[in-house]
Amino acid sequence: MAAHPANPTWRARMKWLMNNPLSKLLEYSFAHGVHPQEHKAGTMALSMQRMPFSSRYLVPVNQHLGAPSKPVVKVGDPVLRGQVIAEPGAFISTCLHSPVTGRVHAIDNRRYPGGMFSLSITIESDPYDTQRIPEHPRDWRHLTADQFVAEIQQAGIVGLGGAAFPSHVKYSIPEGQHIDHLLVNGAECEPYLTSDHRLMVERPDALLKGIEILLHNLGAKSATIGVETNKPDAIATLREHIGSDSQRIRVVPLRVKYPQGAEKMLIKSIFKQEVPAGGLPRDLGIIVNNVGSVVAIADWFERSMPLIERVVTVAGDGVAKPANLIVPVGTPLREVLRFCEGMQSDISQIVMGGPMMGTSVVSLDVPVLKGTSGILAFRKLQRTDSREYPCIRCGRCLEACPYFLNPSRLARLAKARLFAEMQSYSVGDCVECGSCTYSCPSGIPIVQLIRLAKSQLRQSGDTRE
Amino acid sequence: MNRGEPKLRLQASPLLRQQLTTRQAMLDVLLALMPATLAGIWFFGISALLVLSASILGAVVTEWLFSPAGYRGSRLNDYSALLTGLLLGLTLPPALPMWMAFLGGAVSIGLGKLIWGGLGQNLFNPALVGRAFLLATFPIAMTTWSAQSAPGEFFRIGSSTLAMPFMQPGYDGVTAATPLGLMKFERVSTDLWLLASGNSTGCIGETSGLLLILGAVYLLIRRDLDWRIPTGILVSVALFSALLLLSDPERYPGPLFSIFSGGLLLGALYMATDPVTSPLTPTGTWIFAVGIGLLIVLIRVFGGFPEGVMYAILLMNSATPLIDRYTQPRVFGKGGSSR
Ligand code: SF4
Ligand code: SF4
Numbered sequence: 001m002a003a004h005p006a007n008p009t010w011r012a013r014m015k016w017l018m019n020n021p022l023s024k025l026l027e028y029s030f031a032h033g034v035h036p037q038e039h040k041a042g043t044m045a046l047s048m049q050r051m052p053f054s055s056r057y058l059v060p061v062n063q064h065l066g067a068p069s070k071p072v073v074k075v076g077d078p079v080l081r082g083q084v085i086a087e088p089g090a091f092i093s094t095c096l097h098s099p100v101t102g103r104v105h106a107i108d109n110r111r112y113p114g115g116m117f118s119l120s121i122t123i124e125s126d127p128y129d130t131q132r133i134p135e136h137p138r139d140w141r142h143l144t145a146d147q148f149v150a151e152i153q154q155a156g157i158v159g160l161g162g163a164a165f166p167s168h169v170k171y172s173i174p175e176g177q178h179i180d181h182l183l184v185n186g187a188e189c190e191p192y193l194t195s196d197h198r199l200m201v202e203r204p205d206a207l208l209k210g211i212e213i214l215l216h217n218l219g220a221k222s223a224t225i226g227v228e229t230n231k232p233d234a235i236a237t238l239r240e241h242i243g244s245d246s247q248r249i250r251v252v253p254l255r256v257k258y259p260q261g262a263e264k265m266l267i268k269s270i271f272k273q274e275v276p277a278g279g280l281p282r283d284l285g286i287i288v289n290n291v292g293s294v295v296a297i298a299d300w301f302e303r304s305m306p307l308i309e310r311v312v313t314v315a316g317d318g319v320a321k322p323a324n325l326i327v328p329v330g331t332p333l334r335e336v337l338r339f340c341e342g343m344q345s346d347i348s349q350i351v352m353g354g355p356m357m358g359t360s361v362v363s364l365d366v367p368v369l370k371g372t373s374g375i376l377a378f379r380k381l382q383r384t385d386s387r388e389y390p391c392i393r394c395g396r397c398l399e400a401c402p403y404f405l406n407p408s409r410l411a412r413l414a415k416a417r418l419f420a421e422m423q424s425y426s427v428g429d430c431v432e433c434g435s436c437t438y439s440c441p442s443g444i445p446i447v448q449l450i451r452l453a454k455s456q457l458r459q460s461g462d463t464r465e
Numbered sequence: 466m467n468r469g470e471p472k473l474r475l476q477a478s479p480l481l482r483q484q485l486t487t488r489q490a491m492l493d494v495l496l497a498l499m500p501a502t503l504a505g506i507w508f509f510g511i512s513a514l515l516v517l518s519a520s521i522l523g524a525v526v527t528e529w530l531f532s533p534a535g536y537r538g539s540r541l542n543d544y545s546a547l548l549t550g551l552l553l554g555l556t557l558p559p560a561l562p563m564w565m566a567f568l569g570g571a572v573s574i575g576l577g578k579l580i581w582g583g584l585g586q587n588l589f590n591p592a593l594v595g596r597a598f599l600l601a602t603f604p605i606a607m608t609t610w611s612a613q614s615a616p617g618e619f620f621r622i623g624s625s626t627l628a629m630p631f632m633q634p635g636y637d638g639v640t641a642a643t644p645l646g647l648m649k650f651e652r653v654s655t656d657l658w659l660l661a662s663g664n665s666t667g668c669i670g671e672t673s674g675l676l677l678i679l680g681a682v683y684l685l686i687r688r689d690l691d692w693r694i695p696t697g698i699l700v701s702v703a704l705f706s707a708l709l710l711l712s713d714p715e716r717y718p719g720p721l722f723s724i725f726s727g728g729l730l731l732g733a734l735y736m737a738t739d740p741v742t743s744p745l746t747p748t749g750t751w752i753f754a755v756g757i758g759l760l761i762v763l764i765r766v767f768g769g770f771p772e773g774v775m776y777a778i779l780l781m782n783s784a785t786p787l788i789d790r791y792t793q794p795r796v797f798g799k800g801g802s803s804r
């Protein structure tokens with residue numbers, strides 16, 4: 001699909017509007033947070049591009065939150081592109097599909113982003129196959145609530161913003177609750193990432209179709225798409241495509257700020273409401289979905305295309321050809337980097353996801369997962385951990401924390417290994433967004449300490465959150 | 466396998482960090498204090514320079530001596546000892562014997578910081594601890610104010626400056642009363658312009674209000690300074706003294722005199738704002754600042770001393786842990802008003 005026509009007057013008008021200080025008043029936002037350099041200019045104008053199929057794919061069974069999926073194929077089995085190869089291991093779990101037509105090569109433990117190992121299904125692709133799958137629309141107008149949930153689980157759809165939480169779990173609404181609003185998350189607040197941006201610009205029809213399907217099946221009345229104002233073309237394109245439907249679906253400009261795309265921050269920004277601590281957005285009658293997930297829903301119902309590929313931003317000074325790539329889930333990192341000419345030996349760091357919350361990887365053999373929104377290759381370490389100074393109680397971390405915690409205190413307690421005491425400072429409410437570490441002049445690894453404390457607390461089973 | 470497979474390094478996210486470091490923040494404050502320091506030297510002559518050097522030396526040497534061998538370089542590297550020494554020096558009378566200034570610097574770091582566990586752990590502002598110690602130990606020397614150096618006397622070093630350790634200094638220069646002393650004991654007001662430009666009697670760094678403000682503006686632009694603290698102090702001092710002025714214009718000085726006299730600006734802009742000894746939470750910071758403002762006026766007007774900035778800050782320093790405890794931020798999504 002072509003990008004939005006580059007109409008100069010339209011461009012100029014948007015630019016004026018976005019640079020005009022008055023327009024800041026029209027932006028929606030939350031309190032606290034940080035503003036790292038955006039680094040999006042290199043890829044935000046690059047159209048999505050498909051990479052050629054590689055010879056081997058690796059599909060780990062626990063690439064979503066919740067229980068791992070259970071493989072339903074054996075080594076040697078032939079598989080078709082889009083065929084189910086693993087079934088949900090529990091309710092909070094989802095289906096996995098083969099990204100290519102080929103043969104199951106192995107089912108064993110393989111390296112996984114983050115340095116750990118996970119049971120993975122390796123699939124060798126059939127070089128002579130066209131890799132086309134029959135497309136047929138599915139009925140979405142006459143589904144019961146349970147059937148809809150089952151369909152989404154069947155499609156293997158998870159949150160594509162990074163957390164990879166199975167989407168169908170969000171859609172199973174308990175008795176007595178009902179959903180009024182659908183909130184579509186197009187904030188994309190992580191630096192470097194532009195994959196959601198491109199989806200909104202290039203596939204607005206699919207996005208609106210997905211919204212339509214969700215509104216119908218959730219019984220919600222209206223939908224809001226939140227987009228940070230550094231994507232004026234996305235805002236304009238969506239508004240244009242929504243046209244006369246703007247009563248029901250609106251696009252809201254969000255201030256460029258991290259973590260604008262965190263579910264609860266998004267709700268605070270747009271609806272001025274706080275999701276109760278420990279609660280879920282649906283307690284307020286809201287469901288939040290990432291742009292990518294909504295498009296995946298449209299693909300499933302319109303073309304029976306399960307979640308077997310996603311858009312990934314490949315950027316950083318370590319790749320010669322940055323791109324927004326449509327990558328089959330399971331593609332080894334090595335292949336993606338080779339395609340983007342990022343195989344220089346002077347790369348010293350590779351991050352999957354964004355630089356604020358992503359995972360840095362040690363091996364090029366790890367696969368792209370459903371939750372991988374970006375692959376960033378850097379020549380220089382992004383953070384020079386020079387020297388850690390003592391906490392000077394400057395309060396910058398407090399003013400950065402979007403959840404209004406006291407990160408300085410938490411870090412101090414964690415260093416003293418007073419993990420239990422940290423609970424009276426609400427350590428359980430920390431979403432590990434990293435704003436505190438980002439803002440600390442003393443270079444204290446605050447969020448890293450908090451993670452440590454949380455895992456210790458989890459082990460001792462002492463979590464009253 | 467690929468030729469030249471990259472060697473990848475692992476780091477836990479977030480991988481980005483803002484630019485400012487603690488070291489840079491300290492350097493910024495040092496830089497911001499330079500204009501007022503130079504003015505102090507200009508007004509009080511080379512003796513002031515010697516006093517400043519002695520107190521800085523005292524602080525730095527103590528930090529070095531009492532840091533574990535492996536940490537020496539890194540402790541000095543954060544510039545906090547240097548800053549403490551300079552701040553202390555700026556609160557000393559220009560004719561103070563050098564050995565006292567050196568001792569003050571050593572006490573600032575030793576009792577003010579190191580025994581608490583080093584940078585970030587101390588309850589009281591180290592420079593003020595040093596000053597309180599000197600004031601208690603050498604009350605006369607600490608309240609003998611030399612007049613500004615006369616033209617042509619810039620290089621004259623007062624005999625008191627070079628007094629031998631543990632000997633009572635003999636004063637040869639012209640001594641004079643500070644504007645606050647004049648106000649309190651003789652009810653004589655000093656011209657505001659003299660106060661603001663620094664052309665008056667007092668501690669080395671206390672006199673030049675305008676230059677202190679200049680430095681603070683630089684820090685505010687660099688976002689190194691918590692604007693709430695000076696704002697809270699200045700506004701509460703101004704309001705409180707205005708109230709007193711209204712009640713009895715004969716007895717009490719007006720707000721502008723209160724703000725530009727004594728160590729108020731130095732204290733409000735550079736001492737009370739020491740992040741270590743002020744509250745962490747934004748609400749707590751306001752309480753802290755207003756508390757200091759009120760205490761300053763109370764001590765100046767009703768206390769036995771003409772000046773109250775030091776005690777006001779030290780008192781509120783001691784209340785900081787308590788303030789912090791009761792002003793924890795309201796966690797997102799946990800009821801209460803949303804702000
Ligand atoms: S930002 Fe760092 S130095 Fe400042 S209070 Fe927080 S932990 Fe301490
Ligand atoms: S990581 Fe946790 S403590 Fe730090 S800013 Fe984010 S929510 Fe607050």
